[in-house]
Amino acid sequence: MKRRHRLPTATGGLTDGDYPCEPDLQRIGLPARLDGATLLDVGCSDGGHSFAAEARGAQVTAIDAEESPANEGRNWFQATRDELGSEATYQAITLHDFATTAPEPFDHVLCFNVLYHVEDQIGAARDLLVLTKPGGRLYLKTLIDSRLPERAQNLLPTQWGATHQPRFRFTEHGVDGDPTSYWVPNPAGVLAILRYAGFVDVAIEARRVNRLYVSATRPTGA
């Protein structure tokens, strides 16, 4: 079994894994330098985005609901951490449980490909708000369903397919064959959840196949 994420190594090579993470950080507009900033990677799996963010200077905390995410008993996060000489920390804990432990909130929060695995997406968005510092920024990449019927009314002044009514598809036995997925929104639905949870400046950064890249700010005073 190999890693999920492919990463540059200290010696100029690449780890195994099919999925490069740096392009995600570029698409979503994470600042090029994060020196002195704290960053939380929610649902980190084997940590590709965590390590790519650390390479930009962030002090990274990573969490995942699984003890050995993605891979048959081996904790690839820890293995990659040792290989890269990383100082990122890893904790096996759900987003909700972590949010209720009341840690210091983070300057930047990444939540990539996790939201559609959570039954209560609005609750998850509220947890993400709690974990983001006032004035800090959330970077969310999530599954969208572009086939959801759209109605040209209640238009929202946004772009890339988000000019429609928020809609969600629920599949009792999992979305597209994945039994751990529940709700899939259209682009307007993703923005609506974040606004409803209390984020402001909610903006689509990119849209690629069936994934939406969104950033949002926790207002100061919230």
Ligand SMILES: C[S@@+](CC[C@H](N)C(=O)[O-])C[C@H]1O[C@@H](n2cnc3c(N)ncnc32)[C@H](O)[C@@H]1O
């Ligand atoms: C599809 S993988 C995404 C991994 C990585 N973020 C990426 O984009 O490549 C989803 C990960 O989220 C984790 N996960 C699912 N629900 C979670 C929750 N409620 N809290 C924390 N992690 C969760 C899973 O264990 C899994 O490792």
